[in-house]
Amino acid sequence: MYVDSKLTSFIAESTVRHGVLKMNRAQEIKQVAHQLMLEKGYSGFSYADIATVIGIQKASIHYHFPSKDNLVQSVLQDYRRSASDSLRKFEDTAANPRGKLENYFAYWADRLANEPTHICLCAMLASENSILPEEAQCEIQAHFEEMRKWIQSVLQEAQEQGMLFPSHLSLEAEAASILAVVHGGMLAARAYRDKQQFTMVTEALLHKIMRHQA
Amino acid sequence: MYVDSKLTSFIAESTVRHGVLKMNRAQEIKQVAHQLMLEKGYSGFSYADIATVIGIQKASIHYHFPSKDNLVQSVLQDYRRSASDSLRKFEDTAANPRGKLENYFAYWADRLANEPTHICLCAMLASENSILPEEAQCEIQAHFEEMRKWIQSVLQEAQEQGMLFPSHLSLEAEAASILAVVHGGMLAARAYRDKQQFTMVTEALLHKIMRHQA
DNA sequence: CGCAGTATACCTACTAGTAGGTAGATAGTC
DNA sequence: GACTATCTACCTACTAGTAGGTATACTGCG
Numbered sequence: 001m002y003v004d005s006k007l008t009s010f011i012a013e014s015t016v017r018h019g020v021l022k023m024n025r026a027q028e029i030k031q032v033a034h035q036l037m038l039e040k041g042y043s044g045f046s047y048a049d050i051a052t053v054i055g056i057q058k059a060s061i062h063y064h065f066p067s068k069d070n071l072v073q074s075v076l077q078d079y080r081r082s083a084s085d086s087l088r089k090f091e092d093t094a095a096n097p098r099g100k101l102e103n104y105f106a107y108w109a110d111r112l113a114n115e116p117t118h119i120c121l122c123a124m125l126a127s128e129n130s131i132l133p134e135e136a137q138c139e140i141q142a143h144f145e146e147m148r149k150w151i152q153s154v155l156q157e158a159q160e161q162g163m164l165f166p167s168h169l170s171l172e173a174e175a176a177s178i179l180a181v182v183h184g185g186m187l188a189a190r191a192y193r194d195k196q197q198f199t200m201v202t203e204a205l206l207h208k209i210m211r212h213q214a
Numbered sequence: 215m216y217v218d219s220k221l222t223s224f225i226a227e228s229t230v231r232h233g234v235l236k237m238n239r240a241q242e243i244k245q246v247a248h249q250l251m252l253e254k255g256y257s258g259f260s261y262a263d264i265a266t267v268i269g270i271q272k273a274s275i276h277y278h279f280p281s282k283d284n285l286v287q288s289v290l291q292d293y294r295r296s297a298s299d300s301l302r303k304f305e306d307t308a309a310n311p312r313g314k315l316e317n318y319f320a321y322w323a324d325r326l327a328n329e330p331t332h333i334c335l336c337a338m339l340a341s342e343n344s345i346l347p348e349e350a351q352c353e354i355q356a357h358f359e360e361m362r363k364w365i366q367s368v369l370q371e372a373q374e375q376g377m378l379f380p381s382h383l384s385l386e387a388e389a390a391s392i393l394a395v396v397h398g399g400m401l402a403a404r405a406y407r408d409k410q411q412f413t414m415v416t417e418a419l420l421h422k423i424m425r426h427q428a
Numbered sequence: 429c430g431c432a433g434t435a436t437a438c439c440t441a442c443t444a445g446t447a448g449g450t451a452g453a454t455a456g457t458c
Numbered sequence: 459g460a461c462t463a464t465c466t467a468c469c470t471a472c473t474a475g476t477a478g479g480t481a482t483a484c485t486g487c488g
């Protein structure tokens with residue numbers, strides 16, 4: 001069934017099989033691959049690992065995703081799409097700019113609470129950057145850029161509402177710092193196996209940057 | 215290549231005393247392993263890679279370091295030792311607490327300027343935490359802790375000298391935030407292949423936390 | 429001094445196991 | 459009959475690690 005990875009997401013939603021709503025196999029493979037990449041990194045996970053988890057043969061995965069490069073790119077595209085959706089949710093459920101960032105931080109704090117390996121896929125893969133297929137490197141860079149821009153837009157809004165503490169720094173640098181704290185905090189939470197490492201640094205940052213009210 | 219390795223071997227053997235020769239080769243192996251880990255990560259580098267770079271056989275590396283676990287732990291121990299030395303240098307060459315942090319940031323900015331993969335070894339390996347040998351995990355955690363404590367002690371000193379901007383946050387949280395920014399900034403510099411990503415976020419942070427003068 | 433014993437540092441050649449990837453057969457479905 | 463999704467069986471290349479051998483150098487003894 002191999003199709004262009006750009007089209008997979010539209011096709012690979014879910015299908016009804018034998019009267020039971022079952023996840024599309026390609027989707028299942030991507031989900032397991034995502035999980036394994038978070039746990040072991042790009043060069044640490046294998047087709048054999050995925051096959052074992054799902055209970056199929058290695059070759060069956062190659063049918064859906066001819067190469068590892070292909071699979072990883074597809075997983076990253078899915079990830080970025082869901083990340084964009086999340087950003088929209090953070091915006092929709094927040095009363096003010098501060099709430100948007102709080103939603104963002106809380107999202108990851110929740111993930112880390114369940115499992116200390118549940119960090120951002122792009123943050124995870126960024127450290128392996130130099131051995132990643134080029135398309136994957138591009139996706140990661142684009143994700144970082146998208147996140148920084150979103151944070152920057154939130155800061156801009158906060159500034160217009162007078163919520164931002166005065167600073168002579170560019171909003172770009174401020175936004176990049178926030179993203180760096182988020183990623184660094186994830187790394188620390190992972191090293192310590194303790195999500196408190198994440199919440200501590202993100203909450204500290206928020207107090208430094210903006211007020212609770214306009 | 216055969217002649218070259220024979221020649222260097224001859225020079226080493228004839229100019230260096232017994233016992234030190236082993237240390238030289240072992241040191242060389244550790245150095246190359248460090249480099250390769252930064253480039254490819256723990257599961258991405260192999261004994262064969264090291265052997266090729268140095269120009270010896272795989273088995274010779276096993277002679278010096280029986281197992282990969284063994285080698286990695288040894289590299290991490292060396293790294294932590296040199297990191298401690300660096301901290302002392304940052305202290306000795308700084309006029310005030312701010313200067314100490316500036317030295318710390320400048321050190322990594324310089325490394326990143328030469329090569330975008332030249333980040334902190336522990337930050338690099340932290341993302342692979344769950345597949346690392348246990349001793350390595352301990353070293354990484356201990357390094358993070360040591361760094362956070364050092365930053366915290368610098369902040370303490372700055373506070374006593376009235377250089378710190380007032381904050382109701384704990385110095386522990388402040389120090390952890392700084393470390394997170396450093397690690398997150400390294401990740402960004404790696405993803406963008408641009409050291410400016412690092413300098414931007416560390417400089418922004420410094421402006422937020424402390425004054426230039428007491 | 430010369431010689432034996434031992435440690436060092438490397439080699440070639442191998443093991444068992446895993447990596448990503450392929451070919452071709454098979455069974456169910458449209 | 460074509461298409462889809464899977465299988466078995468295989469490939470080559472590479473993984474960490476081992477066995478056994480070699481040359482050289484240091485060390486203690488007569």
